[in-house]
Amino acid sequence: MGTDRPALICAMDGVREHGEGFPVHLMREQNSGRLLIRAFNESGNNYTDVDLGDLVQWLRFGPKAGVLGIAEIQPPT
DSSP states (O other), X not given: OOOOSOEEEEEEEEEEXXXXXXEEEEEEOTXXXXXXXXXXXXXXXXXXXXXXXXXXXXXXXXXXTTGGGOOOOOOOO
């Protein structure tokens, strides 16, 4: 039986949570194998996980039309 708890790959030295400056870790989700970015916050008592694949895709292609009311994204020139 697998676990749904992400496994730590490494601490991302030089990367910090924006608001409080806490550490950021690269994790792997056990069931799907997807990579996560875990940013600690609230004095280190809480964290936020962001799917790295989703983030990279959004950075490459921008939000889909209609998301947040954005109809069209123009690439930078």
